[in-house]
Amino acid sequence: MAGSSPLTSVSDWLRPQQNRMIVLMGLAGVAMLIPLVANNYVLEVLTNAWFYAILCLGLNIVVGYAGLLDLGYAAFFAVGAYTTGILTSKFGVNFWLTIPVAVSCSMLAGLIIGGPTLRLRSDYLAIVTLGFGEIVRIIARNLEITGGASGLIGIDRPSIFGLELSRGIHFYYVFLLLAILACFISYRLQNSRLGRAWQYVREDEDAAEAMGIGRVAVKLYAYVIGAMFGGVAGCFFAAKMTAISPETFTFSQSVLILLGVVLGGMGKIPGVIIGAFALVLFPEVFRGLGSMRMLIFGIVMLVIMLYRPEGIWPQKQREV
Amino acid sequence: MSTSDIILQQLANGLILGSFYALVALGYTMVYGIIKLLNFAHGDLYMVGGFVGFLVLSLVSGLMGSSWAGILCSMVFSMLAVGLLGVIIQRIAYVPMLQAPRLSILITALAVSMVLSNGVMAITDGEYLAFNTDLGYEGLDLGNVFISYTQLVLVVSAALLMIILYLFVHKTLYGKAMRAIAIDQDACRLMGINVNRIIALTFFIGSSLAAAAGVMAGVYYGSLHFFMGFVIGLKAFTAAVIGGIGSIPGAMLGGLVLGLLEAFGTQIPFVGSEWKDVFSFGLLILLLIFKPTGLLGKTEIERM
Amino acid sequence: MALLEVANLGLSFSGLQVIQKLSFEVEQGTIASLIGPNGAGKTSVFNCLTGFYRPDSGRIDFNGHSIIRRKPHKITRAGMARTFQNLRLFKSMTVLENVKSGMHCRTSTGALGAVLQTGSQRREEALITSVSEECLAFVGLLDRKDRRADTLPYGDQRRVEWARALATKPKLLLLDEPAAGLNFDEKKELITLILRIRDELGITILLIEHDMGLVMKVSEMITVIDYGAKIAEGTAEDVQNNPKVIEAYLGSDDGEEFL
Numbered sequence: 110m111a112g113s114s115p116l117t118s119v120s121d122w123l124r125p126q127q128n129r130m131i132v133l134m135g136l137a138g139v140a141m142l143i144p145l146v147a148n149n150y151v152l153e154v155l156t157n158a159w160f161y162a163i164l165c166l167g168l169n170i171v172v173g174y175a176g177l178l179d180l181g182y183a184a185f186f187a188v189g190a191y192t193t194g195i196l197t198s199k200f201g202v203n204f205w206l207t208i209p210v211a212v213s214c215s216m217l218a219g220l221i222i223g224g225p226t227l228r229l230r231s232d233y234l235a236i237v238t239l240g241f242g243e244i245v246r247i248i249a250r251n252l253e254i255t256g257g258a259s260g261l262i263g264i265d266r267p268s269i270f271g272l273e274l275s276r277g278i279h280f281y282y283v284f285l286l287l288a289i290l291a292c293f294i295s296y297r298l299q300n301s302r303l304g305r306a307w308q309y310v311r312e313d314e315d316a317a318e319a320m321g322i323g324r325v326a327v328k329l330y331a332y333v334i335g336a337m338f339g340g341v342a343g344c345f346f347a348a349k350m351t352a353i354s355p356e357t358f359t360f361s362q363s364v365l366i367l368l369g370v371v372l373g374g375m376g377k378i379p380g381v382i383i384g385a386f387a388l389v390l391f392p393e394v395f396r397g398l399g400s401m402r403m404l405i406f407g408i409v410m411l412v413i414m415l416y417r418p419e420g421i422w423p424q425k426q427r428e429v
Numbered sequence: 430m431s432t433s434d435i436i437l438q439q440l441a442n443g444l445i446l447g448s449f450y451a452l453v454a455l456g457y458t459m460v461y462g463i464i465k466l467l468n469f470a471h472g473d474l475y476m477v478g479g480f481v482g483f484l485v486l487s488l489v490s491g492l493m494g495s496s497w498a499g500i501l502c503s504m505v506f507s508m509l510a511v512g513l514l515g516v517i518i519q520r521i522a523y524v525p526m527l528q529a530p531r532l533s534i535l536i537t538a539l540a541v542s543m544v545l546s547n548g549v550m551a552i553t554d555g556e557y558l559a560f561n562t563d564l565g566y567e568g569l570d571l572g573n574v575f576i577s578y579t580q581l582v583l584v585v586s587a588a589l590l591m592i593i594l595y596l597f598v599h600k601t602l603y604g605k606a607m608r609a610i611a612i613d614q615d616a617c618r619l620m621g622i623n624v625n626r627i628i629a630l631t632f633f634i635g636s637s638l639a640a641a642a643g644v645m646a647g648v649y650y651g652s653l654h655f656f657m658g659f660v661i662g663l664k665a666f667t668a669a670v671i672g673g674i675g676s677i678p679g680a681m682l683g684g685l686v687l688g689l690l691e692a693f694g695t696q697i698p699f700v701g702s703e704w705k706d707v708f709s710f711g712l713l714i715l716l717l718i719f720k721p722t723g724l725l726g727k728t729e730i731e732r733m
Numbered sequence: 734m735a736l737l738e739v740a741n742l743g744l745s746f747s748g749l750q751v752i753q754k755l756s757f758e759v760e761q762g763t764i765a766s767l768i769g770p771n772g773a774g775k776t777s778v779f780n781c782l783t784g785f786y787r788p789d790s791g792r793i794d795f796n797g798h799s800i801i802r803r804k805p806h807k808i809t810r811a812g813m814a815r816t817f818q819n820l821r822l823f824k825s826m827t828v829l830e831n832v833k834s835g836m837h838c839r840t841s842t843g844a845l846g847a848v849l850q851t852g853s854q855r856r857e858e859a860l861i862t863s864v865s866e867e868c869l870a871f872v873g874l875l876d877r878k879d880r881r882a883d884t885l886p887y888g889d890q891r892r893v894e895w896a897r898a899l900a901t902k903p904k905l906l907l908l909d910e911p912a913a914g915l916n917f918d919e920k921k922e923l924i925t926l927i928l929r930i931r932d933e934l935g936i937t938i939l940l941i942e943h944d945m946g947l948v949m950k951v952s953e954m955i956t957v958i959d960y961g962a963k964i965a966e967g968t969a970e971d972v973q974n975n976p977k978v979i980e981a982y983l984g985s986d987d988g989e990e991f992l
Binding site: 293294297298301302303304305306308309312313315316317318319320321322323324330334 | 805815817822835842850
Binding site: 172176178180225226229231232233235236237239240241243244247248250251360364367371375400401403404406407408410411414415418 | 461465466467469521522525526529530531532533535536537539540541542543544547548550551554555659663666703704706707710711713714717718721
C-alpha cells in the first residue's frame with residue numbers, strides 16, 4: 110500500500126477491540142511479573158507510580174471527562190487518608206471496615222463542595238476548589254484528632270486472609286490491582302450514557318441543557334466519583350505509610366496530580382497512566398534536580414499547553 | 430487600650446493592608462474585565478515585583494541610600510520591569526490560548542504561576558529574603574495608637590497610584606478604549622481600535638500596580654518570600670469579588686473592605702489565628718455562591 | 734386548551750423592555766410562526782420559553798403546567814425542545830453521538846449501571862442507538878452517522894440539529910430560524926421536513942423565521958411582533974394584508990424580504 114509505514118500498520122492492527130485487549134492483557138501480565146525481577150527501590154517507585162495513576166484517573170474524570178478545573182483534588186485524598194488513619198490508630202477499627210467509611214466521607218465532601226459551587230463559571234470554580242483544598246489542609250493541621258501539624262502515626266497495617274500486608278511487594282500488588290480497577294471503571298464510565306453526558310456538558314453546557322441534560326447534576330456526578338477515587342487512594346496510602354501529615358495534601362500536590370492528567374492527555378486513560386508514571390519516574394531519573402522539580406514541571410506544563418495541549422497520548426482518530 | 434484606641438489602630442493597619450489588596454486586585458479585575466480571564470499568575474507578579482525592587486534597591490543604595498529616594502527609584506523600575514513581564518507573559522502564554530477551550534487557558538495561567546513562583550524559589554533556595562531599608566521607626570504617637578510614617582507614606586502612595594489609574598481610565602482615550610473593549614471586543618475591532626495593543630496595555634498596567642504593591646509590601650514587612658504571591662493572589666481575588674469583579678472602583682473598595690475586615694478580625698479570637706485563612710477562604714466561597722457580582726458589579730446576562 | 738399558552742410575557746434588560754405584554758397560543762398539532770423585523774425580540778421569546786432567560790412577568794403554560802422560569806433541561810424533559818439560530822452542535826463528537834444527546838432525558842442509567850453493564854443498561858443503550866438512528870434516518874443523514882459533526886456541510890449540520898431535537902421526543906418543537914443559510918433547494922426540503930414532522934410524528938411546531946415565503950407556506954397561525962409587542966396575529970392571508978405589519982417591515986431593512 111502506498112504511504113503505509115510500520116506505525117500505521119501497528120495502529121491498524123490495534124483498531125479492533127480484540128487485539129487491543131490482547132495488548133492490555135500482555136501489559137497487565139508484565140506488570141504483575143515485575144516484582145519477581147525488580148529490587149526494592151524500583152518496586153517502591155513503581156508502587157508510587159500506580160498510586161499516582163489512581164489519583165490521576167480520578168482527577169481525569171473531573172477534569173478530562175467533565176471539563177471541570179479542580180485545583181483542590183488533594184482534599185479528597187486527604188479525607189480518605191485521615192478517615193482511615195483516625196479510625197485505625199485512634200479507634201482500633203479494622204482497616205477493611207474503614208474503607209467504606211472513608212469513601213463515603215470523601216463522596217460526602219464532594220457533595221458538600223460541589224453542590225453549591227458547580228454551577229459557577231469555570232474560573233471561579235478553580236479558585237473555589239483551591240480554597241476548599243486549603244481549608245481541608247488547614248483543618249487537618251489544626252485539629253487534635255487529626256494529629257495537628259505533625260499528623261497521625263501508628264496507622265495499622267491491614268491483613269488479608271491472615272497475611273499482614275507489610276512488605277513492598279504486597280503494596281505493589283495492592284496498588285496495581287487498584288489501578289487496574291480504576292482503569293476499568295474509568296473505561297466503562299467513559300463509554301456510557303453518563304460519559305457522553307460529561308462530554309456534552311464539557312463541549313457546550315447550554316446546548317446540553319437545551320437537550321434536557323441537567324448540567325449541575327452531571328458535573329456533580331463527575332465530582333463525587335472523582336472524590337471516591339481520591340478517597341480510596343487515600344485509605345491505602347495511609348495503610349502503606351502508617352503515618353500521614355497535612356503537608357502531603359498541599360496545593361502543590363493537587364497541581365501535581367493535575368499535571369499528570371494534562372501531561373498524558375486529558376480524558377485518555379492510557380495517556381493519564383503515562384502521565385502519572387512520568388510524574389513519578391522523572392524526578393527519580395533526574396535525581397540531581399531536587400528543588401527545581403516543581404519549576405521543571407511548571408515549564409513542562411506550559412510547553413504542553415502551548416504546543417501539544419492534547420497531551421502525549423495521540424488523539425483518537427475519527428472518520429473525517 | 431480603650432476601644433477607640435483599638436479601632437484607630439486597626440483602622441490604620443486595615444488601610445495599609447487594604448492598599449496592598451486593592452493594588453493587586455486592580456490588576457485582576459482589569460484583566461478579567463477585558464478578556465474574562467482570571468490570571469492565576471497575577472499574584473506571582475506581585476512577588477516578583479517585590480524581588481525586583483529589592484534587587485534594584487541593593488544596586489542603587491550606594492548612590493541614593495536605602496531611604497525613600499532609593500525605594501521610589503526601585504519601585505518605579507520594578508513597575509516598569511514587571512509591567513513588561515506581564516505583557517511578555519500575555520503574548521507568549523495567553524494570546525495563543527484565546528481560541529482554545531476555557532480549561533486550557535486556565536491551566537496555562539496555572540503553569541505560568543508555577544514557573545514564576547518555583548523559579549524564584551529555586552533562585553532564593555526557598556529562604557526568606559530580608560528587605561533592608563533605612564527608614565527608621567518614627568511615626569505618630571497618639572498615646573496607645575502608633576502610626577508609623579512608613580505606613581502613612583505607603584498608604585498615600587497607593588492612593589496616588591489609584592487616583593492616577595482612575596484618571597487614566599476615565600479621562601484618556603486609552604482608558605476609554607479599555608472600557609469599550611470590556612463591553613464588546615468585536616465592535617471595538619470594527620471601530621478600528623487596536624484591541625491587541627490595548628489588552629497588552631491593560632496587562633502592563635495591572636502588572637505594574639501589582640509590582641508596586643510588592644515593593645511596598647517588602648518595605649512594610651521587611652522581608653520577601655517566593656510563596657507570598659500565592660496568598661496575596663487569593664486575597665486580592667477575594668477583594669476583587671467583594672467589590673464586583675470587572676469593576677475598577679469595586680477592586681479599590683473591595684481591597685479596602687478586605688483589609689479592614691482582616692485588621693479588625695485580628696481582634697476576634699477565632700478569626701485572628703491559624704484559622705484566619707479558613708475564614709478568608711470561607712468568605713470568598715460564600716461570596717461566590719451567594720453574591721458573585723459583589724458590591725459594585727453588574728449582573729452579566731448571556732445572550733444566546 | 735392550547736399546548737402552549739403565553740400570557741402577558743414581559744422581559745427587560747437593564748431598563749430596556751425587550752418583550753412587552755406578549756400573549757399568544759399554539760394549538761396542538763399545528764405549525765405556528767413568530768415573525769417580526771430584526772431585533773423585534775423573537776429569539777428572546779424563545780429563550781424565555783426554554784428557560785434560558787427569566788422573564789419579569791407573565792405566564793407560560795405548557796401542556797397545562799406552568800413552566801415559566803424553570804430550568805432549561807426540565808423544560809426539555811417536559812416535552813419542549815429547541816434548535817439554535819447559530820448552530821450549537823457538539824462539534825468534536827460524531828453525528829450519532831450528537832443525536833444521542835437527545836435521548837439522555839428519556840433514559841436513566843447512572844454510574845453503577847454503566848460500570849456493571851447490567852441488562853437494563855444494555856437495553857437502554859440499544860434503545861438510545863435505535864431511536865437516534867431513526868431520527869437521523871428521518872432527516873436523511875443516517876449514512877453519515879459516524880462522521881465528526883463539524884466536518885459536515887452547513888445544511889447537513891442543520892439537519893443534525895433537528896435530528897437531535899427530535900430525539901428528545903418533544904411534543905412541541907421550537908425552530909429558531911431553520912432556513913438561515915439554506916439555499917433554495919434546501920429550503921424546499923425544509924418545508925417538506927417541517928410538514929412531515931407535524932404529519933408523521935404528530936409534533937407541534939413553533940418557528941421563528943425571516944424567510945416569508947417559507948413562513949407563509951407552512952404556517953397555520955402567525956404571530957407578528959415588533960419591539961417586543963404583538964402587532965398582528967392570524968393566518969397567512971390575514972397577516973400579509975395587515976397594514977401594521979407592512980409598515981413594521983417597510984420601516985426596517987427587512988422591507989425587501991416582506992415584499
